[in-house]
Amino acid sequence: MKNLSIAEKMNLPWVESPFFYDLLKKRSLSQENEALVTHYHEEGFIVLRNAVNHPLIDSVISDLQAEFPQNLGEQPARHQDIWKKYQSVKELASQPQIFDVLRLLYEREPIPFQTLNFKFGTQQRAHSDTIHFSCIPARYMCGVWVALEDTNANNGPLFYYPRSHRSKEFNYFDIGIEPEKDYAEYWKYEDFMEELMQAQGTPKVEIHMNKGDVLIWSSNLIHGGTPIRGGNVTRWSQVSHYYFEDCVYYSPRLSDMFANNLNLRHVINIATGEVVQHSENGKPIETINTGDFKYAISHNFSIPVLTKEIIKRIIGKKPF
Template structure:
């Protein structure tokens, strides 16, 4: 039986030996090296994906006609195009090679315009045991232009220590959204500024994917062209045989994890959290929430 790695291969010092030993093709090796060195990689998903981009826009257009709607969560429940993009076999192959575990998409977010989201790392919203077995995939549904609020990121920031709510100065048992905005957002920005890492914009073409490591600092840049669109699909992925939890409402130091039962976009089922092949014990509230989510299968527009 092959042992699963305790850390993503690209995040280890042995990733070059791993590439040589595995005999990966040129494109896969380049993907792993980009993830290792920069914390992100860019992938062309091909002409079929570009056709799906048009269909995904059409499938979700009605949601954005409502006043105040900025994003649609889990449109894959009702859109075959969104589900097919999120389940890209090429992305799955590349992630499996880079991480050493099989990935599965568990959430989709559709955007009509730039999010202008504050700088953050996904490790405060989604995490795993072993850590760092999570990633984001940002797919451009149209060509991204400067001024339309493109994704902003800091290459190399994935190598910094993971910042928790406690490290941001929040010591309550159950942090609130206000604690995140008050404490985490400014402290995280200070850490990135102190590291002196350059900021870059993801100006990618329709049908291309920007894949980032869990701890890469990223956000949405300011929209300087009023009325411009930045139609995109964000896919969050976990990996096999891990505990999945929400860091913002967990205390890792005390070993208290707010476990999740994530959906598997590819299969339409859910994925029970496991560690070393053993299923975790879950709170009834979480299990019930997963059942309701998968029975209703309703996208959430907010």
């Protein structure tokens, strides 16, 4: 077996590693790729300019025109997983040139597992994606946001808090909120995030992008959408969320983090249509349906031990 150093053994994407600069020295990357991974490590995101071809973007918009209302404020404001209906959305979530960058960053095979499409800016408050999607090992997740039209100060561009990806992944238990099924408590989490950024003195940065530009943010970068200042102005966009292979995938917002009762996700790889096996770094993990918490890691393996102990207590000796 290959002799791995402590840094290489860490259960963490190398771009998130405290040993990043050592690990970088061991790779022979082009100057361009070295700058890219370093920016991702330090800032928690990268922008790929003009990375998606415009005809594909135009077909996404033309497919989705009839799916959205005329005016800002009318519903539905967003479409989740509309890739199941439109090939163009699926194709946008499966772009080979984006996969290549994700492989460089994470050194695992990318798995696009959710799409969100918007006609107008989301005006979403600050959050980290890790409250919705996390995994074991942690941080093998990222968001890929594609500008389907130019963004500017008026149509609700994205904002982020520089270097916030370096902080802890805060979950509901950390901030005294019970796991929930709906979004009833979510505003408390958003309040917390804003107060945290304020307390740390982290400035909020607005980022403007052009049609075809792609923003990749690391799982824990705190971000959102700025208020729309220009009236009924569109801001067509698609965000696809990606996991990486060989992890256990769960939703912290719906999990009981204190009891370590993880709400496992049913992950479908958008690019292949296949259901993704939960695994511990490649070793398949069995899951069971637990009703409320839908799926959990199966602890069946401990039952024979338990049964032996119970029998021993009853009959006074070990049965076998």
